[in-house]
Amino acid sequence: MTTLLTRTDLPLRLLRRGKVRDVYDLGDALLMVASDRVSAFDVVLPQPVPRKGEVLTLLSAWWFARTRDIIPNHFISVDPQRIAAQYPMLEQCREYWARRAMLVHRAEPYPVECVVRGYLAGSAWSEYRQDGTLAGERLPAGLVEAARLDPPVFSPATKAEEGHDENIPRARMCEILGAEAAERLRAASVALYARGRELCAARGILLADTKFEFGRAPDGSALLIDEAMTPDSSRFWPSDGYTPGIPQPSFDKQPLRDYLEGLARAGAWNKQAPGPDLPAAVVEATTVRYQDAFRRITGAELDQFPLEEPGGT
Ligand SMILES: Nc1ncnc2c1ncn2[C@@H]1O[C@H](COP(=O)(O)OP(=O)(O)OP(=O)(O)O)[C@@H](O)[C@H]1O
């Protein structure tokens, strides 16, 4: 069992603290440490969620090993033995990073989030309901909430430094990245989503949508970076009981979102930082969901998850 962690202070140079990950600078490599911080509506909540960091890191590692034939990724290792051997200063503080840290190749992130949607939910449903479009492009009329999108729709978003990401049209993505890079990332995203949807479907899960990030490697090639197909970057729905036309229950932060929406409706929270304290039952429901997502997707228990070297380079 890993230590419950809101933040890390490892004896390395901190590059940045994101909402969830603390990123340390190791020159050509980075140590990305997923804390147990949880965010909703882009606000980090005061209470950490036990084992969440472990789930995000090990599930990403699982996906990286299963998608590297589509596009290379930044994964080097999640093996604490190997990481400590390479960075001996980490030996003394293993409980703060082991199983939640991923050693990765550093890349220069492309400033666009690559979202692929196979079902109409969240901000895509809001946009469609209002304008009949998704990322500015027209969709067929008459789609209902949670409708399946065939083929899946690529809907890029800008990576906001502060606040909410904004969906952008494909033309805007081409302006930002150049047409060639934009097309490369679109094609990779769609192929990655197809792999994710297929592997999830075999386990009774609908991968409703997911977000990828890519970076430019020093040799100019594109790498899949950040996290991959985790409950923080995706919506997972049970295939059982899938009912278009209504919001679907999901394996991720649903209990947390429901609680916070309740507070917002009651006028007790305005969806701005600071986030409200979470009752123990909400934290408990959330940790159960994350661990359940891991178990259902990989077919393995988190504790038994072999720290194999899946596709390390
Ligand atoms: N291989 C990599 N090279 C460089 N940067 C990376 C790499 N992989 C991930 N990153 C960046 O590290 C950060 C991970 O932190 P985290 O996911 O907690 O941030 P976030 O809260 O999602 O994002 P932000 O704070 O940017 O809104 C992201 O900014 C991501 O773009």
Ligand SMILES: [Mg+2]
């Ligand atoms: Mg992130």
